[in-house]
Each structure stands twice: as C-alpha cells, then as structure tokens.
Amino acid sequence: MSVDSFKFLPGSIAAYYRNMTVPREDPIPWTPMRKPLRECTFSLVTTGGIYVKDAQEPFDAEREKREPMWGDPTYRRIPRDVRQEDIGASHLHINNRDLLADVNTVLPIRRFLDLEHEGVIGSLAPTSYSFMGYQQNNTEWRERYGPEVAAAMREEGVDAVVVAPA
Amino acid sequence: MLVTNMPVWSERIGVPRTVGVEFPYGHAFGRPGDRAMQMLVIEAALGLLESAASPGEAVAVDIEWPQLLDEAKRDWQPLEPSPIVARMIEQRRRQADQTRRPADNASP
Numbered sequence: 001m002s003v004d005s006f007k008f009l010p011g012s013i014a015a016y017y018r019n020m021t022v023p024r025e026d027p028i029p030w031t032p033m034r035k036p037l038r039e040c041t042f043s044l045v046t047t048g049g050i051y052v053k054d055a056q057e058p059f060d061a062e063r064e065k066r067e068p069m070w071g072d073p074t075y076r077r078i079p080r081d082v083r084q085e086d087i088g089a090s091h092l093h094i095n096n097r098d099l100l101a102d103v104n105t106v107l108p109i110r111r112f113l114d115l116e117h118e119g120v121i122g123s124l125a126p127t128s129y130s131f132m133g134y135q136q137n138n139t140e141w142r143e144r145y146g147p148e149v150a151a152a153m154r155e156e157g158v159d160a161v162v163v164a165p166a
Numbered sequence: 167m168l169v170t171n172m173p174v175w176s177e178r179i180g181v182p183r184t185v186g187v188e189f190p191y192g193h194a195f196g197r198p199g200d201r202a203m204q205m206l207v208i209e210a211a212l213g214l215l216e217s218a219a220s221p222g223e224a225v226a227v228d229i230e231w232p233q234l235l236d237e238a239k240r241d242w243q244p245l246e247p248s249p250i251v252a253r254m255i256e257q258r259r260r261q262a263d264q265t266r267r268p269a270d271n272a273s274p
Contacts, residue, residue: 001188001226002226003171003173003186003187003188003226005171005172005173005174005175007188008171008189008190008191008235008238008239008242010239017172017174021178022175022178023179024179025179025181027180028221028222029221030182030220030221031182033215033216036216037212037215037216046194048192064249065249068248068249068250068252068253092248092249093248094191094192094242095192095243095244096192096244098197098198099192099198102199104195104204105192105193105194105195105196105197105198105204106192106194108204108208111195111204111208115208120212134250160167160215161167162167162169162211163167164168165168165170165171165172166191166194
C-alpha cells in the first residue's frame with residue numbers, strides 16, 4: 001500500500017504542501033538497534049498538544065490567538081501512569097474530541113504498557129512527551145526543547161522512541 | 167521511529183525509520199477505543215525497528231480508514247478555524263471585497 005499524504009487535507013492546503021520545499025538531512029541520522037525489543041526501554045512523543053490537567057499548564061493557546069504565526073514550543077511530561085480522565089488538550093489545529101476520549105490515538109501509553117506486561121518490550125519509560133505541533137519556526141525545538149527531551153530520555157535509559165506527529 | 171500520516175515529509179527531509187498510515191490528523195494510531203487497530207500500527211513500528219538495516223526505510227500500514235472521505239476530512243478539523251486559518255479567511259474576504267468594489271463603482 002502507498003500512503004496518500006494529502007488525502008485528508010483541504011485542496012488549497014494540499015496544493016501548498018505538495019509544492020513546499022524543505023531542507024534535507026544528509027546523511028540521514030542513523031542509530032542501529034543494539035538490543036532485542038524485549039530488552040528495550042521505550043518512550044513516546046506526540047505533537048497532539050496534550051497535558052495533564054490540574055498538574056500542568058495547557059499550551060499557550062491564548063497567545064497563539066493574539067499572534068497566529070506563533071505556536072507554543074514548550075513540552076509536557078506525560079507520566080506512564082496518567083489516567084485518561086486527567087488528559088487535557090490545547091491544540092487549535094485539530095479536533096481534540098477523539099484523543100480526549102482515548103489518548104492512545106496519539107500517544108499509545110496503554111498499548112505500550114500492555115506490551116510491557118506481555119514481555120514484548122522491556123518497558124515503557126516513566127515519562128513520555130507531548131509537544132504542540134503548530135510551529136512556524138522550529139528553532140526552539142531544535143536548539144532547546146528537543147535536546148532537553150533527548151537528555152531526559154537518556155537519564156531514563158530510553159533505547160527507542162516512537163514519535164507521532166498529530 | 168516516526169509514525170505519520172504524511173510520510174512524504176520523511177522522504178523529503180530524510181527520516182531514519184517511518185511507518186506511514188493513511189489516517190486523518192490526530193489519529194496516528196487509529197480510532198479511539200480500537201485496540202486492534204492501534205496494535206497493528208504499533209506492531210508495524212516495532213517490526214520496522216527490528217528489520218530496518220539502513221536509514222530511510224519506510225513501511226505503510228495497510229488499513230483503510232473506515233469512514234467516508236468527505237466526513238473524515240471534516241471530522242479531524244477543529245470546530246472553530248485555527249487563528250492562522252481565521253486570519254487567512256479574513257484576508258481573502260477583504261481581497262474579494264476590494265476586487266468587487268471597482269466593478270461596483272463602474273456600474274452606471
């Protein structure tokens with residue numbers, strides 16, 4: 001099967017993206033897997049703009065409303081024992097209904113805990129991470145928050161990361 | 167390992183390992199409450215982690231989104247236009263107004 005990357009976009013936005021050029025990583029970064037899955041610690045990353053209600057601030061949607069070219073570049077730490085009812089969402093570019101019903105649609109924490117329980121993977125790390133994906137300028141992701149998250153993952157002994165743009 | 171509904175960016179940018187899904191935005195792992203669908207996507211990701219031998223490898227999950235396309239295209243979008251989309255709509259409206267006005271003025 002070949003995936004149509006533009007299938008769900010309105011026509012004008014699809015046309016814009018089809019013609020968009022982006023700088024290419026050369027060479028493509030590469031870290032070989034050095035362990036079997038059953039010995040690996042995983043972490044998960046979403047750009048779905050989720051946060052833990054009452055424990056964390058939502059992403060700054062109010063500033064984005066005032067400055068539509070700006071998107072909050074910060075991130076939230078999502079603990080592996082987070083409860084569905086504690087998940088909040090502040091992403092103005094998608095309908096948050098389904099991820100508020102089941103966070104596994106964007107950050108499959110429960111599924112990875114199942115795999116840990118079944119012995120398919122070694123473990124899910126204590127922390128997964130949530131960003132808000134609307135970024136016109138990714139300088140802060142590249143220079144500050146990305147490296148911060150990578151360092152935190154190393155501290156938790158993470159071997160592999162599953163990243164899912166929302 | 168990237169799981170995305172826009173694997174075209176992986177090809178353009180250069181991503182080490184990519185699982186492509188033809189799902190609407192906000193649903194990289196599938197439908198809410200659909201454990202089987204979510205696991206199929208995750209199994210594809212884990213399989214690629216084990217099998218990929220060189221950078222740039224990609225696989226596609228062979229699942230058709232179980233919803234009419236027009237409905238799915240509407241359903242993932244926010245209930246209110248995002249601020250940038252709202253601004254673009256307003257700009258287009260103003261441009262349309264300005265284009266109409268000279269013609270209006272030219273009318274007898």
